[in-house]
Amino acid sequence: MAQKKGGGSAKVADVADIQARDPLQAVLLADSFTQRFRPITLERPKVLLPLVNVPMIKYTLLWLESVGVEEVFVFCCAHAKQVTSYLENNGSFGSPSFKVTAIESNDSISAGDALRTIFERGVIKGDFVLISGDTVSNMSLTQALQEHKERRKKDPLAVMTMVIRQSKPSPITNQTRLGNDELVLVIDPESSQLLYYEEKAQHSRGVVSIDRTFLADRPAICIYNDKQDCFIDICSPEVLSLFTDNFDYQQLRRDFVKGLLMDEILGYKIFTHEIHSSYAARVDNFRSYDTIGKDILQRWTYPLLPDVLSNGNGLQVKVNRQGVYKASDVIQSRSAHIGPLSLVGEGTVIGDNSMIWNSVIGRGCTIGCNVSIENCYIWDSVTIQDKCKLRHAVVCDGVVLKTGAVLEPGVILSFKVIIGEGFVVPAYSKISLMTQPTKQDSDEELEYADSSTGAIDSPSSTGMENDSNGVFRSKSLDSPCWDASEVGVSGAGYLWLVGEGAHEEEWRQSVAPVPADKLKEFLRIHEDKKEVSSPTANVNPTSGESRHDSGSVDDDEDEKDDDAYFEREVEETFRRAVSDVPGVKLDNVILEVNALRLAYNMTVSDCAGALFHTVLKLGVESLSGTSRGLFLNAKEEIVKWKGLLKNYLQSEDDEVEVLLKFEEICLESLREYSPIFCSILQVLYDEEIVTEDAILKWASEKQGADESDKIFLKQCEGYIQTQKTAMFQTVTVS
Incomplete structure (x- = not known):
């Protein structure tokens, strides 16, 4: 009886705890x-x-x-x-x-x-x-x-x-x-x-x-x-x-x-x-604003996604298989193109022959004809007139870009700025209708507040006045005092100057990629450090475990994480190149991929595999809206990027590794390619991306594998036999 009474008391206590829980x-x-x-x-x-x-x-x-x-x-x-x-x-x-x-x-x-x-x-x-x-x-x-x-x-x-x-x-x-x-x-x-x-x-x-x-x-x-x-x-x-x-x-x-x-x-x-x-x-x-924005578009943040968050708000944003998010009332010219990983908000109009890649367009925007927008964040009610070109920029509400204006990488345009016709805004520029405070806070952590008053710098020191909504605006908005050398003729806005010693901070934390010249400089410094370092140098490990006894923890899991992160970084770098039209600068792409290779301690064949994976993804993505088949799309992309792939295939073993990677892709991530594995293999050979020696070596290594691991070898038996015969005939003639 005592036990039953105690058990009952415990249940009552549990209920009381739940009721009293904060x-x-x-x-x-x-x-x-x-x-x-x-x-x-x-x-x-x-x-x-x-x-x-x-x-x-x-x-x-x-x-x-x-x-x-x-x-x-x-x-x-x-x-x-x-x-x-x-x-x-x-x-x-x-x-x-x-x-x-x-x-x-x-x-x-x-x-x-x-x-x-x-x-x-x-x-x-x-x-x-x-x-x-x-x-x-x-x-x-x-x-x-x-x-x-x-x-x-x-x-x-x-x-x-x-x-x-x-x-x-x-x-x-x-x-x-x-x-x-x-x-x-x-x-x-x-x-x-x-x-x-x-x-x-x-x-x-x-x-x-x-x-x-x-x-x-x-x-x-x-x-x-x-x-x-x-x-x-x-x-x-x-x-x-x-x-x-x-x-x-x-x-x-x-x-x-x-x-x-x-x-x-x-x-x-x-x-x-x-x-x-x-x-x-x-x-x-x-x-990080740009990186997290791309992560959202790539659906890493599910269920916090544009098409999910629009439910119940009347926005009706929908996503198609190319990763293009578009509101139902967007007016898009038939000759305009919206590339993968882009979003266009409701009420936006896009004119003839305009191209948008990897960008987010806000609500109620007007985009003219022959406009090029790449890796940009365009907020609400922005007007972009004909023949403008924007790359890696943030454009706030109400901005107007007049005909032919150009935003170079890293530009920030604050609210209601106007850029004059044909004006080129230099890289990493910041322009605002607010004048730059002449008195800077001594503590870099202070965002809005003066250390003594807790308010924004006084209007007398900034040229700003407080409107009825508590927003500071320039006193001289109605007078033609804008400097045409900063915003162009008929432009509006003040160019903010970068503080002494802050230039590096600007490009390190910009929406634009790290400049090629800076990457070259860093690579040179990094290689110099590797050359002078000694195995006996007093340098502690910066990632891993330090024990009284030797050993490692979860090495396999860490390697898998590294592989996944590396492939994702390479893909993002490659996609930036794909969207950079016209004239992709392969040297810059190679430079960035090399930096990633060093950062993740990968091999050149790892780079080739990651790039090849992304090329095949492009073949799948381009299926939408075209009558051509997967093979023709993939062949076009492979031919287009063969120079980049060959740069990372420096030996026969590297070529074999890419073929093994191709098998993995067909079995796991892009199964659409499984039925045409042999056809793609022939394209790789015809374009001299892989040699017949590498193909035969891959086939030889597969001979001793389990039957379940010979799926693609069996598919290619006829083609491989043809290669062997051709090689034998070549040797005989010689």
């Missing part, structure tokens, strides 16, 4: 506290900037709702009225239990100030998710949250769990595909405790200095330079009080995380949770 809360920082999106963010907060035609904050809020967060506190400082207005008008996210509350502050100038304000309000009741409003993710939070809570039960000093993921950096430029500096982490492999966090760890010398005390009571530590900080944190309430007790804590990573890791007295601990198959990334600069 709702899962989140703190969303709507201010980035950086200047990287100026001059755009002088007029609109970063979280409301469109990412593939959807405000960034919407991706974050939808994810928080999907993972079970019930209450979100959105902290906003600069442009608070715009943020709160958006939340009021777009606050319904489907679930009645999902509550979003804005917390405004006019005097916070850092993330530390924001969290101190949250603490003072007393709204956080338990563990909470800390996230920036420019984060895109589809990960499940269940496991990370459970790990955090279990650790907290055992150790009250475990105050934070950081989400990380694989992100292979480049040893050439010391940055990730998101444009961030290379990150070095030291993690205890047994407990996942974070021991060391450094964004810039003397990479120029190739040395990472790790304290030996990390190994004092641990059998192993893992040192990584191939992880990405997702900026998704699960925090205990103590995190808020720690910020309140330490006013030196201003930035989350630079001050708080590094401060806790170095503080041996308090003993607080930070842990990591690594995701593998899920997606999570933060829009930190223009390069």
